[in-house]
Amino acid sequence: MADVTIVGGGLAGFIAYQTLRRGGLEPGAIAVFDPDPDPVATWRPRAEAIRQARMRSESDGHCYPASFPGLAPREAMRRGDLTPLAQTVCNRYRPTVREFLRHVDELRERSRWDESVLPSRVATVSPVEGGFELDGARFRHVLLAPGHPGLSLPSELGDDTRVVHAYEPHAYASRVAIVGAGMAAATEWLNALDAGAEVVSVRRREPLRRPLNLPRPLFSKRGLRRFHATPPAERAALLAELSAPSYPPGRAWDEPVERAAEEGRFRVAASVNGEEEVICATGFQRGYVHDPLLRRLASELGVATSGRWLVLAPDSTVPALTDETRTLAVAGVQAQWAYPASDTLAGMKYAARRFVRRVKACRTR
Amino acid sequence: MSYTLRGRLESRLAASILPFLATCALSLGLGAWWPLELAGAMIGAGLALDVGLYHRLLPYQPAWAALPLGLLELTATIALVRLFDVAAPLEPALWFFFGSWVLAQVLAHACWPLARLTYAEDGGELGRGGLGLFVLAPAALVVVLGTAIATQPPTVRLTAGVHQGPIVIRTSQVLQGEKGAIVRGGIVIRASDVTIRDVAVVGGEYGFDVEHADNVRLERVSVSDAKLDGIHARRSSVTVRECRIDSVGNRWAQGIDISFSFDKHPSRVTACTIVGGMEGIVTHFTMARIDGNHVSRTALRAISMTEMSMGEISDNEVWDALGIGIFCNDMSMCDVDGNVVVATRPDRASGDTARIGYGVLSSYHAEVELGDNELRANPVPVGTVADAHVVRK
Numbered sequence: 195m196a197d198v199t200i201v202g203g204g205l206a207g208f209i210a211y212q213t214l215r216r217g218g219l220e221p222g223a224i225a226v227f228d229p230d231p232d233p234v235a236t237w238r239p240r241a242e243a244i245r246q247a248r249m250r251s252e253s254d255g256h257c258y259p260a261s262f263p264g265l266a267p268r269e270a271m272r273r274g275d276l277t278p279l280a281q282t283v284c285n286r287y288r289p290t291v292r293e294f295l296r297h298v299d300e301l302r303e304r305s306r307w308d309e310s311v312l313p314s315r316v317a318t319v320s321p322v323e324g325g326f327e328l329d330g331a332r333f334r335h336v337l338l339a340p341g342h343p344g345l346s347l348p349s350e351l352g353d354d355t356r357v358v359h360a361y362e363p364h365a366y367a368s369r370v371a372i373v374g375a376g377m378a379a380a381t382e383w384l385n386a387l388d389a390g391a392e393v394v395s396v397r398r399r400e401p402l403r404r405p406l407n408l409p410r411p412l413f414s415k416r417g418l419r420r421f422h423a424t425p426p427a428e429r430a431a432l433l434a435e436l437s438a439p440s441y442p443p444g445r446a447w448d449e450p451v452e453r454a455a456e457e458g459r460f461r462v463a464a465s466v467n468g469e470e471e472v473i474c475a476t477g478f479q480r481g482y483v484h485d486p487l488l489r490r491l492a493s494e495l496g497v498a499t500s501g502r503w504l505v506l507a508p509d510s511t512v513p514a515l516t517d518e519t520r521t522l523a524v525a526g527v528q529a530q531w532a533y534p535a536s537d538t539l540a541g542m543k544y545a546a547r548r549f550v551r552r553v554k555a556c557r558t559r
Numbered sequence: 560m561s562y563t564l565r566g567r568l569e570s571r572l573a574a575s576i577l578p579f580l581a582t583c584a585l586s587l588g589l590g591a592w593w594p595l596e597l598a599g600a601m602i603g604a605g606l607a608l609d610v611g612l613y614h615r616l617l618p619y620q621p622a623w624a625a626l627p628l629g630l631l632e633l634t635a636t637i638a639l640v641r642l643f644d645v646a647a648p649l650e651p652a653l654w655f656f657f658g659s660w661v662l663a664q665v666l667a668h669a670c671w672p673l674a675r676l677t678y679a680e681d682g683g684e685l686g687r688g689g690l691g692l693f694v695l696a697p698a699a700l701v702v703v704l705g706t707a708i709a710t711q712p713p714t715v716r717l718t719a720g721v722h723q724g725p726i727v728i729r730t731s732q733v734l735q736g737e738k739g740a741i742v743r744g745g746i747v748i749r750a751s752d753v754t755i756r757d758v759a760v761v762g763g764e765y766g767f768d769v770e771h772a773d774n775v776r777l778e779r780v781s782v783s784d785a786k787l788d789g790i791h792a793r794r795s796s797v798t799v800r801e802c803r804i805d806s807v808g809n810r811w812a813q814g815i816d817i818s819f820s821f822d823k824h825p826s827r828v829t830a831c832t833i834v835g836g837m838e839g840i841v842t843h844f845t846m847a848r849i850d851g852n853h854v855s856r857t858a859l860r861a862i863s864m865t866e867m868s869m870g871e872i873s874d875n876e877v878w879d880a881l882g883i884g885i886f887c888n889d890m891s892m893c894d895v896d897g898n899v900v901v902a903t904r905p906d907r908a909s910g911d912t913a914r915i916g917y918g919v920l921s922s923y924h925a926e927v928e929l930g931d932n933e934l935r936a937n938p939v940p941v942g943t944v945a946d947a948h949v950v951r952k
Contacts, residue, residue, distance in 0.1 A: 213676070254679075261672040261679055283622040410619035414561040415682040417618075547676045 198553055199328065201316045201487070202339035203228025204236055206526030206542040208298070209257050210337050212305055213546035216259040217554055221309040225333070231311040234298050236341060240361040241291050244378055244475075245385050248288040251406055254540035255289070257301055259547075265289050265297060318490060325520045335521040335553045337545070342527055342537075343484035346476045348373060351466065360475040366391045367470035371463070374475035375401040376439025380447055382475045387454050394469055395462045402440035408535045412436075421534065422508045430501035433530050439477065482528055506532040510545040511552070521552045560667075561619045566683025567609040570671070572692040573685060574663035575602045578655070579699065591774075593824075595703060596645040597636075597652055601659060604635035622668065629660045644798055646774055646824045712752055717742070725763060728753055745785070748772050748795075755780060765791040766804070773823060777802060789833070790815040796823040799831060806836030810858050818843035818866075825870065828852060839877075842868040850874050860886040861900075864893045865925075873897045873930075882906035882914035884937065887925040887947070895919055896930025896952070903937040913944050921947035928952060 198214060200207040203226045214224050232238075249255050256265045266282035269289070281287035302308070320327045325334040345359045351373070358364040360378045366389040372382045375397040386393045411417030424432065441447060454460035466472050481502025482488035488504060491497045497512055498505035506524055507513045510532040515522040525545035527537035535541040562570070579602070582594035608631065617624070633656055640647060671678040675685065685692070712731035717740040724744035728734065731750055736758035745763025746755065751773040759781045760766040766782030769775050769792040781803040782789035789804035789812070790797070797817060806812035814833035817826045825846040832853045833839040839854035843866040850871065854861040855878040862872055865888040874897040877884045884900035887893035905916035913922065916938030921927040923945040930952045934940040943949055
């Protein structure tokens, strides 16, 4: 029986699995709980829905457990062309979504991921002596990688039949309202304009323009030391500020919108009016309370929380339920308390690497 | 990557291990200190920039920054090499730096992230191994410095007063003159690794006669009334610093003549004052740097690089030379920059049209790269004869 388990088989779980495999664990020693064995089953349709053609950021933008060699050197080798290397040196390498998906498929097969996947959804995690019980099965080390809890829709539009979420499959009507002011909204403005639609941007505030990545020091100890030492209330406020909707500055975003505005095809409004279609680019539900498993951890086991975040140790573990003999860790978007960019591939690796370190160091293994 | 300060230092030290060991082996093989001194300059410059500059200015360092930072480190290393007169030949030194830089990049971008998955997240820190480096580095420094001190040549003290020469030196040593130490009849050097300081030489055929000797240093020495050359070096590499040579009244004497040493480490003459004689400073078939000297009242030329010599003539002051101030001749290549050449006089008595009072003259297939010099009151500031070239920077 495996003594290491991953709850959630999305990208965060997949990366954790790859890292465990590199750490020397065989597929039989790892159990992954997820109803769907495809690690991009959730991510793929969302990327397709917003017509995402290229990966947005290249910081460790792959699922290999080690940073090197990433996709750029491999592509350079495969094509016999140094361009991807030059691009990655200048932080300009952005592989296509298709290449990324192919990479996931290859890795899935090579790492024998499917052998570890148990097609079920875990409803409860209960601490027991020297480990945890998950719906009847016992494990010593558990990584929770539940992903985003669900899509977020404004409550006032809940019953509106015109509404579709940006991350759900959709076409564009001739006149669309796009609700939101973040990256998905900006992407949808361009998509809809490209499709010939007239766009009404519905937003409560002017969009925040800043680089896609969080401040770089927050990706390493340099910024994380200070972040981890920040008092809880201040840390929660910082995380809220960092996760505010935004999109990057740049002519590629501005020019099409300005041109459309001059042609009368783009305008801003405070509320939805008579548009044929309403696309909600309003992101995801936020916070542990929207995830049933995490909510139970907090309410029934008293796991500490602050605002909408689970309070985690710097190594992404749950302090109250982790000791020398067992580990309960969190990866992915719900691990922001330990790593602000935890919803990026780099952030998923951060949690995974520390989880593997604990698993390997555990005396009872 | 966002390095922590500790991460920068550990990554730097780890990348320095192999170059350091290589230079240790090279130093042992060659029986010379310059490889280790070069490595020391490179590592020292890197560590100083890490602490003083990079950590403050670069909270995030993109991969492309390695190139400009590498050039900055190369500049700093060259500055240290010059400051401490490290006797490293240029081309191997540049290759050594380049190889070390490439190694550091390969380690930082490929090897460490493979060997230690959290390398980037840890800001370049290397865990317990990195801490070990902080112990190892001072230990290595102590070993090297200890060896350097233990293998220093003995110091011989020359007491104040007049000593009848010629003194002949056949073993490595430091000859340290006390205040007022004078040698009559010259000093003959026939051994490598000889340093002579604070000694005045009076008379003799040559003040200092150096032959077949490497790494000879003459510091704060003076020569007067030598019959031929103040300092005469053949098949040797010498560094002459803060010397004074007086050849006034001897029309045929030369101040400093370094010749036939092209395959040796470049020689240097710096901060010397030379008065009178036929030529002030002259090199034949030698690589040399002649900088910061004051040469005046010479009867033939003040500073000459000739017979396929190669080097730099910079920041010198040349006054009242007869015929030619600075001369680059016979297929030599001379970088002439920052000099002051004033009041060169035409040598009409010679009847030689190449001696009509040139501030700088390039002659017979020689090439002068001319920088920003102050050339005043010379009948012809710059000239070329016999298929020579002057290229302005």
